[in-house]
Amino acid sequence: MEKLAIDGGNPVRSRNPIVETDVFEEEEFNALMEVAKSKKLRRAEATVEYERTIAEWFGVKHAIAVSNGTTALHIALAAFGIGPGDEVIVTPYTFVASDTAVLEQNAIPIFADIDPVHLTLDLEDVERKITPRTKAIIPVTISGSLVDMDPLMELAKKHNLYVLEDACQSLGARYKGKLVGTIGHVGVFSTVTGKITNTGEGGFVITNDTELYEKMWGYQDFARRRSLGPASKYHFDLPCTNYRITNMQAAIGTQQMHRAWDLIHKRTENANYLREKLADCPGIVLPSESPWGERVYFYFLIRLLPEVLGTDMLNFAVALASEGVYNIKYLSTTRWMIPQHLEPLFVNKAGYGGTKCPFECPWYEGEVEYYKGLCPVAEKACDEVFWLASVHPLLEKQDLDDIAAAVIKVTNAFIEKKEQGIPINYATDEQRAIL
Ligand SMILES: Cc1ncc(COP(=O)(O)O)c(C=O)c1O
Structure with a gap:
């Protein structure tokens, strides 16, 4: 037996451990310098150009670049009109952002189990978890592994649900020839360092639905109405926040989309x-x-x-x-x-302001508990x-x-x-x- 390093043997690798860096070549550097020279560092033309490049790459009508993948998920759920009392079906085999985005709208993540081979949503369990309160499903193409989207879209149509594809880990994956992210109502991507394209921090949404696009565009910028232009700047009629990306990230992102x-x-x-x-x-x-x-x-x-x-x-x-x-x-x-339903956040139903809201909230007519055994395939x-x-x-x-x-x-x-x-x-x- 070759002696393991942990038992005092020689390690397989004696040079530095493998560390990931961003892919950042001359093209990214020049694009970044151009933005710097223009002195327009915040969201402006370079971001619009990035969004056009993304939309063309996917062959969709609209793209919006935002501060990260988590905020991209949030603006989509906000645009769907998800709110207190609603349930959203999510996979437990994902990064925490896929489900905490649901909490951001004071709605309830309901975890459906996964298929043991592909590690993506088990559609039979999804169907079992649908209630009159269900408003959306978030399939996650975890590490690029596909979800069977045709039956999922059929199920969603039958129950009048939105589908938000969390494709943060799967840029370029194709389901029956269609790019992942273009099949549901909205597709979401992250460009944080380590993801398939990188802008340091960043994310984007794509959609063919112009109404959703207008709403999402608003939610990334204090719920402003894009159609009103700058005139809408100080007319705030919805709860809102700022999820804008900068021109600096967008300029890098455009080059990343080219490669x-x-x-x-x-x-x-x-x-x-x-x-x-x-x-x-x-x-x-x-x-x-x-x-x-x-x-x-x-x-x-x-x-x-x-x-x-x-x-x-x-x-x-x-x-x-x-x-x-x-x-x-x-x-x-x-x-x-970690199975998301076993995160202390969910097991303890840790809500906002030290309360159990939204899990136990007068607006919510269902009852939810998160416990071991809820999604055994994901747990295994x-x-x-x-x-x-x-x-x-x-x-x-x-x-x-x-x-x-x-x-x-x-x-x-x-x-x-x-x-x-x-x-x-x-x-x-x-x-x-x-x-
Ligand atoms: C599946 C999944 N969803 C959402 C996110 C959130 O993206 P970000 O880190 O850009 O907020 C990530 C990555 O971190 C992810 O892997």
Whole structure:
């Protein structure tokens, strides 16, 4: 057995752990300098140009660039007219923003379970969770894995629901030929560092619905009416806030959209390389291909088989970090999901101003509880699916080789230890308490 680094052996990788940076080339630099020279740093022409570029790229009527993916989700829900007393069906296998955006409108996130292979919404459970209070569904194409959108759209139509595609991790994925984000009423994307295109912070919405577009445009800028132009500036007739992006981010974003297909293809190439390298690795299941189209890759997700490896994900993560491929400091934030319904926020129904509002609020006629067992498939996925690596376009072949070698080394060692009856207990009590 090759001695694991955590047992005192040599790590697979002795140079620096892999760190992601933004893709920022001469084109982005020049575009940014142009905005700087124009001295128009806030939202202006460069943002309009970015929005036009996005809309053209997707082949949709409208795009609005905003401060981030979370605010993009919020303006869409606001434009749908979601409010107190309403329910919105969300997946528990996502980043927290997909569901806290619902709370921003004082509505109730209702979690439906996921499908164990694709890790996206299980439509049968979605249907079971629909009530007279349901107003929208948020399918999330998690790490580029597709949702079966045709039956989801049919279900939404039957119950008169809005569909908000959270495509923050899946720019360029195609469902039956259609770009993800263009199928629901609104599609939402994030461009925060690490996502498929980057503007540091940033996000955007896309839609073909002009009425929703006008409303969303307003919500990103103090609910101003775009049609009134500057005259609307001090006429505030709705609750409102400021989610504007800057021209600086937009100028970078336009260049990122020009290189988007290269970034997407490079990620797929990296994922396929890892797929090949790990094809015969025991104790893990590789990410699913989609039966409904062409997925993309944000991270490369592997499912660990605890019955083969003889241990849980935390021990695996700690041993893998010791092999030097990633920094253990970032363990909890990027290596797995937490079932959203088990976040303390939901279990404790922690509401605004220290109350339990909106969960327990006179406007809400339903009853909601969040507990273990609510979405068992998602809970199991969160225990077993490890976010192995971002397949970032700047990764070098050597990085991918190191990642694959480390996984093979750790899985083989764990299997041998299991066979020899050697207990595996690397994660500290402190790590178990916080992760
Ligand atoms: C699925 C998903 N939804 C929403 C967001 C929120 O995007 P942002 O971080 O830009 O607010 C993210 C990313 O962070 C995400 O991964």
